[in-house]
Amino acid sequence: MSDSTLVTTDDVDKALVFKPKDARPAPPSTVGVIGWMRNNLFSNVSNTLLTIVGAYIVYTFFSAVLNWAVFNAVWEAESRRECLDLVGRSGACWPGVAAWMENLIYGLYPKHQVWRINLGFLALIAWVIPLWLPRVKSKVAIGISAVLIYPFLASYFFMGGNKGLVWTLLIALGVTGFAWVWLTTLTEMRYGLPFTRFMAGMLGASGKPQEVQVKYGRFSMLFVFVIALVLVTQWELQEVQTRQWGGLFLTLVISGIGITFSLPAGIVLALGRRSNMPLIRILSTTFIELFRSVPLITILFMFNTMLPLFLPVGVEVNQLLRAIVAVCLFAAAYMAEVIRGGLQAIPKGQYEAADAMGLGYWQSTTLIIMPQALKIMIPTIVGNFIGLFKDTTLVSIIGLFDLLSMSRAVGEDSRWLGLFIEPFFFVTMIYFVFCFLMSQYSINLERKLAAGNQR
Amino acid sequence: MNTNVLPREQTKSKTSSRPVIELVGMSKWFGSFQVLKDIDLQVYEGERIVVCGPSGSGKSTMIRCINQLEVHQEGDVIINGEAFGNDVAKNDHIRREIGMVFQQFNLFPHLSVLENLTLAPIWVKEMPKHEAESLAMSLLERVRIPEQALKYPLQLSGGQQQRVAIARALCMNPQIMLFDEPTSALDPEMINEVLDVMIELADSGMTMIVVTHEMNFARRVADRVIFMDQGEIVEVAPPGPFFDNPRYDRTRLFLSQILHH
Numbered sequence: 001m002s003d004s005t006l007v008t009t010d011d012v013d014k015a016l017v018f019k020p021k022d023a024r025p026a027p028p029s030t031v032g033v034i035g036w037m038r039n040n041l042f043s044n045v046s047n048t049l050l051t052i053v054g055a056y057i058v059y060t061f062f063s064a065v066l067n068w069a070v071f072n073a074v075w076e077a078e079s080r081r082e083c084l085d086l087v088g089r090s091g092a093c094w095p096g097v098a099a100w101m102e103n104l105i106y107g108l109y110p111k112h113q114v115w116r117i118n119l120g121f122l123a124l125i126a127w128v129i130p131l132w133l134p135r136v137k138s139k140v141a142i143g144i145s146a147v148l149i150y151p152f153l154a155s156y157f158f159m160g161g162n163k164g165l166v167w168t169l170l171i172a173l174g175v176t177g178f179a180w181v182w183l184t185t186l187t188e189m190r191y192g193l194p195f196t197r198f199m200a201g202m203l204g205a206s207g208k209p210q211e212v213q214v215k216y217g218r219f220s221m222l223f224v225f226v227i228a229l230v231l232v233t234q235w236e237l238q239e240v241q242t243r244q245w246g247g248l249f250l251t252l253v254i255s256g257i258g259i260t261f262s263l264p265a266g267i268v269l270a271l272g273r274r275s276n277m278p279l280i281r282i283l284s285t286t287f288i289e290l291f292r293s294v295p296l297i298t299i300l301f302m303f304n305t306m307l308p309l310f311l312p313v314g315v316e317v318n319q320l321l322r323a324i325v326a327v328c329l330f331a332a333a334y335m336a337e338v339i340r341g342g343l344q345a346i347p348k349g350q351y352e353a354a355d356a357m358g359l360g361y362w363q364s365t366t367l368i369i370m371p372q373a374l375k376i377m378i379p380t381i382v383g384n385f386i387g388l389f390k391d392t393t394l395v396s397i398i399g400l401f402d403l404l405s406m407s408r409a410v411g412e413d414s415r416w417l418g419l420f421i422e423p424f425f426f427v428t429m430i431y432f433v434f435c436f437l438m439s440q441y442s443i444n445l446e447r448k449l450a451a452g453n454q455r
Numbered sequence: 456m457n458t459n460v461l462p463r464e465q466t467k468s469k470t471s472s473r474p475v476i477e478l479v480g481m482s483k484w485f486g487s488f489q490v491l492k493d494i495d496l497q498v499y500e501g502e503r504i505v506v507c508g509p510s511g512s513g514k515s516t517m518i519r520c521i522n523q524l525e526v527h528q529e530g531d532v533i534i535n536g537e538a539f540g541n542d543v544a545k546n547d548h549i550r551r552e553i554g555m556v557f558q559q560f561n562l563f564p565h566l567s568v569l570e571n572l573t574l575a576p577i578w579v580k581e582m583p584k585h586e587a588e589s590l591a592m593s594l595l596e597r598v599r600i601p602e603q604a605l606k607y608p609l610q611l612s613g614g615q616q617q618r619v620a621i622a623r624a625l626c627m628n629p630q631i632m633l634f635d636e637p638t639s640a641l642d643p644e645m646i647n648e649v650l651d652v653m654i655e656l657a658d659s660g661m662t663m664i665v666v667t668h669e670m671n672f673a674r675r676v677a678d679r680v681i682f683m684d685q686g687e688i689v690e691v692a693p694p695g696p697f698f699d700n701p702r703y704d705r706t707r708l709f710l711s712q713i714l715h716h
Contacts, residue, residue, distance in 0.1 A: 352524050353561035357575040357627060358551040367574060371565050 068092055079415045096416035097426050104406050107246015117249050120157040124150060127178060130185040138194050142181050147260055149177035161239030168232055175228035196221060242320040246401035255389040258327040266335025273340060291333035297394050299326045304398040323395045331388050338380045342373030375449055382442035386435045403427055475500050475631060475662055476521060481530035483516060490516050492686040503657050504664045505673040508683035514666045518633045522553040554624030558636040560616045562608035568619050569604040572626045594622040598652050614645030618652055634665040668713060674698060682706045
């Protein structure tokens, strides 16, 4: 005990004083990049060998892919024949993909109307941007409005046609919603007040009681709605049939709706399955088990070919709508089981504590149980989203031209006859980018949520 | 067995005549196994009851029946003259008078300490947020951890978490507090900080039922000590007679086993 941590004092009767040692930094060979490589890649002979062999395999694979896709590839040609004459099969023939690019992304949507799709997706992005802006407080309301109101705006953008009274009102509602999102975002960032409160102040109700302020705020929103209504009646878009929709656009529409619908529907079904009320429990369980035990392809076929048989003559449900409903119900059943898994992981004590404090069923579910259940299930929920996004390729089987079936069409074009690998490669990359972004976002979210809750 | 009927004068409470908690012939079964057998108990306002007994004796189940976390099958649980029944809304209303502290704390890990405290006042009592927060802060001061208000439960030590749990129960301003082995999950160094808070609470006149094996706490705080075994109340006595001169052989055996290591 040379560097003793115990210091004796003169008085024998006094207790010894304990002084903890100072912490020293970890040995340099165990930290940093070098330390990591030494520990993980070259810790012993067999590991070193494995590292070298692995690196060689990775190198050969990627160099072959890069040679084909980039270095040996043809970038300008008029037809597949020209590509083959230039490099044979050793390089990719990208001009075919480029020529079909518009179709791969927008399907058979009329070329001069494509701006509507772009605008629709830009509107969605603009709608949700405030969710990531600082000092915006109404994030929940903005999120809900994006799910409930944006679809009206988007569906008219995409479909167009004669509006009629109901659609005119719904579109005006959509425009109002969008205006509200950004007005609120701006006033909250600038003045710390939501738009309606801000307007109440501007209109001179700042000193008056809450109800009067709310009235003034509502009035200002009504004013925005009237302006929107006037604008909407002035403006009409050419109709585009849904059978002209296709490519990445169609994939995003189907999977977007499926993903947005599956989460709330899954939550309701999962709660239903755990309910104490026998009727609700049996109905939920039956629905979940029925849709989970049938392949998605079968459900799509059923909805596509059998549903019209049960409907009265003359009633026709849009084919795309049938596919979307099928995908939604299927996804909801799967999501319900994921959520149920999350609910089961919540300790019984959480329910008891909520009960003991006098919280009712819906209060304890929405405030205590569901936030925790969703948080632990984020990886699985996003995993389901990714699965659903890829499963939408199955709609090609009922004659919808999603991204994958569009890419198959390239090789059937007489100029690019037999050009299958390149479009598939391109489509693979698109799917990869979307799925990778989703999974990265989920990891990000997990980290953010975990930060506050762990030591 | 009328050991559990104790003359009024022997309890510390002098103010009230009506019991705040009455258990009348309460029985409960888990499946076909009877965990509680005809429990009769009256607790008066301001009384501090300590319940002890071997594991599986039904002491936790008994206090969980008092706020109906477990539903009894026979007999009555009467709080302030109102019996728990089939009316869910009424049950919830009766329950608001009863705060509960659990062995495993059961704090809500996704909410900060302050949010844990303000949740029930805001959502159940519809108290304005700022009012709930100032109430919460005053209670955190009472349990001596106001500086932890913005942390999350898992960032606190066990003793701190249990004190937050006590403050959370007090936030609803209950008339009765139930403690289900509040110190059993704690490290030895942290037991006293929780017991100190409970002693302070007892001194303030709160009606308390505490399931615990902290016999020094029982001796110091309890008005009556209850010993349970096999679903029955075996013996009820003030702490002095209970510890120095227990009447039943089963109580003597239990005390000799937990007091002499």
